[in-house]
Amino acid sequence: MLEVKNIYKNFGSLKVLRGVSTHVDKGEVISIIGVSGSGKSTLLRCMNLLEQPTFGEVWIEGRLMTPVDPYLHKEIIESSDTFASLVSSGMSPSDAVQKIKKEDLLKEKHSREGAAYRKLMKEFFEKNRIDVNEGRRKMSMVFQQFNLFNNKSVLENITLAPLETAKYNHAKNMKEIRESVTERAMSLLKRIGLEDKAHAYPSTLSGGQKQRIAIIRSLAMNPDVMLFDEPTSALDPEMIGEVLDLMKELADAGMTMVIVTHEMGFAREVSDRVLFVDEGYIKEEGTPDQIFRDPKNPRLQDFLSKVL
Amino acid sequence: MTFTEILTNMWDIFIKYYIGAGMLWSGIGYTLLLSAITVFFGTILGSLMAIGKRSRFKPLVFVITAFVEVLRGTPALLQLYVAYFIIPMILKVPGLSPFTSVAIAMSLNSAAYVSEIIRSGIQAVDKGQTEAARALGLTGRTAMLKIVLPQAVRNILPALGNEFITVIKETALASTFFVGDLMTTYKVINGFTYQTIPILFDLAIFYFVLTFSLSKLLGLLERRMKKRA
Numbered sequence: 426m427l428e429v430k431n432i433y434k435n436f437g438s439l440k441v442l443r444g445v446s447t448h449v450d451k452g453e454v455i456s457i458i459g460v461s462g463s464g465k466s467t468l469l470r471c472m473n474l475l476e477q478p479t480f481g482e483v484w485i486e487g488r489l490m491t492p493v494d495p496y497l498h499k500e501i502i503e504s505s506d507t508f509a510s511l512v513s514s515g516m517s518p519s520d521a522v523q524k525i526k527k528e529d530l531l532k533e534k535h536s537r538e539g540a541a542y543r544k545l546m547k548e549f550f551e552k553n554r555i556d557v558n559e560g561r562r563k564m565s566m567v568f569q570q571f572n573l574f575n576n577k578s579v580l581e582n583i584t585l586a587p588l589e590t591a592k593y594n595h596a597k598n599m600k601e602i603r604e605s606v607t608e609r610a611m612s613l614l615k616r617i618g619l620e621d622k623a624h625a626y627p628s629t630l631s632g633g634q635k636q637r638i639a640i641i642r643s644l645a646m647n648p649d650v651m652l653f654d655e656p657t658s659a660l661d662p663e664m665i666g667e668v669l670d671l672m673k674e675l676a677d678a679g680m681t682m683v684i685v686t687h688e689m690g691f692a693r694e695v696s697d698r699v700l701f702v703d704e705g706y707i708k709e710e711g712t713p714d715q716i717f718r719d720p721k722n723p724r725l726q727d728f729l730s731k732v733l
Numbered sequence: 734m735t736f737t738e739i740l741t742n743m744w745d746i747f748i749k750y751y752i753g754a755g756m757l758w759s760g761i762g763y764t765l766l767l768s769a770i771t772v773f774f775g776t777i778l779g780s781l782m783a784i785g786k787r788s789r790f791k792p793l794v795f796v797i798t799a800f801v802e803v804l805r806g807t808p809a810l811l812q813l814y815v816a817y818f819i820i821p822m823i824l825k826v827p828g829l830s831p832f833t834s835v836a837i838a839m840s841l842n843s844a845a846y847v848s849e850i851i852r853s854g855i856q857a858v859d860k861g862q863t864e865a866a867r868a869l870g871l872t873g874r875t876a877m878l879k880i881v882l883p884q885a886v887r888n889i890l891p892a893l894g895n896e897f898i899t900v901i902k903e904t905a906l907a908s909t910f911f912v913g914d915l916m917t918t919y920k921v922i923n924g925f926t927y928q929t930i931p932i933l934f935d936l937a938i939f940y941f942v943l944t945f946s947l948s949k950l951l952g953l954l955e956r957r958m959k960k961r962a
Contacts, residue, residue: 475864562870572865576883585879586869593872639865646869 426451426681427564427650430497432471432481434464441467442478443705449650454682456692458716459702460728465685468702469654472683473561485563486649488555493546496526504545505531505538562590565643569655571635573627573642580623583610583642590646606645613641617671633664637671650681657688689732693717701725734930742931750922751935760915761939767836767914768901774840775900776893779847786852797848804845810906813838817910831910839907843900850896854889855881887958894951898944905940915939 427449434442441464449455457465470476472483474490482497483490495501502508502522507530511521525531535543565586574582587606588599596602614620617637627635636656643651653672657665669691676682676695686692692699692713699716701709701724709722717733720726734742751757782797804812816838821829858881866876908916915936922932 473868475868558867558870558872560870561868565870566865566868568861568865568868570859570861572859572861574862574865574880575859576880586866586871589871589875589879643869652868 426486427472427683428484429468429472429478430482430484431494432468432478432483434467434471434476435479441705442471445481445702445705445707447700447707447710449681449683451649451681452679453697454676454680454695455684455698455700456696456713457683457685457700457702458687458689458692458728463702464705465700465702466654469566469652469683469685472652473564473566474557475566483560484553485555485560487553488560489550489553490555490557490560493550495531495542495546496529498545498549501542501545501549502526502531504541506542507531507538509539558593562586562646563648564650564652565646565648566652566654567636567639567643567656569658571627571632571639571659573630573635573639575627578624578626579614579619579630579638580607580610582627582638583613583645586642587645610641610645613645614638617641631664632660633667636660636664636668640668640671640675644675650683651675653682653684653686655685655687657686687732689717689729701728703728739931739934742928743935746922746926746928746931747935750918750925756918756921757939759913760918761943763832763912763914763917764901764904764943767832767839767904767907767912768897770836771839771843771900771904772893772897774836775843775847775896778840778844780851782844782848783851783855786848801845801848804842805849809839809842809903810909812842813906813909816841832907832912835907835910835912839900839903842903843896846896846899847893850892851885851889854885854892857888858884890958891951891955894948894955898947898951901944901947902940 428447430446432442432445433440445464445468447455457468459465467476471478471481474483478491480494480496481491482494493501495505499522502525503518505525507525508518508521511524512518516524532538535546573579574585577585584603584606587609588603591599591602591606611620611623614623617640619634619638622630622634622638627638630638640651640656656672657668660668665688669688672682672684673691673695684692684696694713696713699711699713700707701716701720701722703722703724709716709720709725716725717729720729747757751760782801785793785797788794813835816834817831820834820837821827862880862884863876866880867873871879904914905916907914908920911917911920919932919936923929926932
């Protein structure tokens with residue numbers, strides 16, 4: 426459903442992600458753990474392109490959100506002038522591909538690699554691409570700092586994106602859509618017991634209430650996958666429970682979720698798979714039992730001994 | 734001159750020239766008119782410049798930045814002189830009134846400051862607001878119009894009020910070109926009476942009353958706006 430392929434992310438000279446690949450299947454709950462600065466939040470933000478990966482591709486439901494990464498496609502590498510000149514100098518084709526991948530030899534300007542290369546790149550992109558905004562609607566995100574819209578009421582926070590989306594799609598019956606979107610928002614609010622806050626503004630709410638509303642704001646988009654970026658890290662301790670309960674409820678209902686978290690107990694309880702991200706790599710990945718009971722990687726062992 | 738003499742003269746001038754000859758009303762009228770024109774066009778132009786500065790078209794960004802830096806980095810009085818001589822040449826209207834060229838120059842000058850006010854007002858809106866909007870699949874344009882700008886206005890309006898007050902004081906420079914504002918009345922009355930300090934003190938009071946009451950009024954509006962937010 427969601428796939429990241431060989432993601433690199435550099436901030437200037439700082440290499441935050443150094444080749445991360447993983448996939449998220451339908452109904453799967455994945456937790457990403459790791460120390461602060463390990464790149465786990467960056468990985469999550471690369472998934473919906475809030476950060477543009479430096480290299481690598483992001484695929485949502487078989488469609489490409491990022492530009493094409495030529496290094497991921499053998500046939501594109503083989504169409505390049507660099508490849509041609511390596512082969513003509515006597516290198517075997519497979520060695521040439523290896524060398525190009527390893528040493529990052531393709532020229533950044535597509536036009537410098539010849540017409541065939543340019544054409545393949547373009548064809549591949551046109552065939553697979555999805556509009557970034559359209560892709561993002563399939564995977565809404567919940568933030569550490571909630572980020573409810575301060576100038577909108579709770580209800581408007583929830584209905585804004587579905588309504589705007591309908592406008593982008595030139596829906597004709599806006600009135601009916603408005604009614605059904607509002608109705609759905611109210612039923613979601615009811616589900617979390619906050620229907621009486623529908624017309625309140627975010628500044629009047631507690632952190633736990635804000636985050637639960639942020640979650641149903643994401644839910645109102647009917648996303649295929651929900652991304653959570655440390656959703657409880659900014660909460661007072663007594664409010665963490667209500668947010669985790671709601672997330673657990675979603676997980677039990679079969680929602681596909683990717684959760685960056687420091688709540689190890691929660692990760693262990695709800696996840697199908699846990700990724701340990703460290704120094705820009707996925708150092709270890711497995712079921713909660715494998716990760717928490719029987720960690721193999723020494724960095725993971727060290728990390729767990731500190732947080733558990 | 735004793736203090737009592739100054740006070741007496743201030744009063745006499747106030748009664749004879751400012752009230753009797755109606756110079757107070759025409760002076761305040763021109764000052765406020767010039768300020769209002771300056772702030773009005775300054776805000777429109779400044780907004781356009783702030784928008785233009787966010788453009789992806791780099792030459793436009795460069796031109797606007799250069800314009801802002803030059804206007805903020807040279808004296809306003811110098812700009813008025815330049816405008817006074819150059820604008821009639823550019824517009825090919827030799828008989829352009831000093832008031833018009835002063836108003837144009839001051840609007841441009843104010844636009845430079847307003848564009849910075851708007852830019853920082855937009856920047857002050859938490860980045861998370863835009864991120865949340867984009868993460869929900871809204872376009873950059875929708876995020877700007879529906880989420881960022883409405884919040885930026887709350888930062889911008891008070892600063893614009895201050896700009897208005899600054900402009901009122903700066904219009905005094907326009908008296909160099911005898912446009913009839915409050916400060917011009919100094920030259921006129923001085924010509925009749927050869928007095929200096931009493932007129933200046935009268936003027937100080939007028940300007941202070943204008944700016945002080947305006948700033949109190951703006952403070953009131955600001956508090957009311959905060960209450961509603």
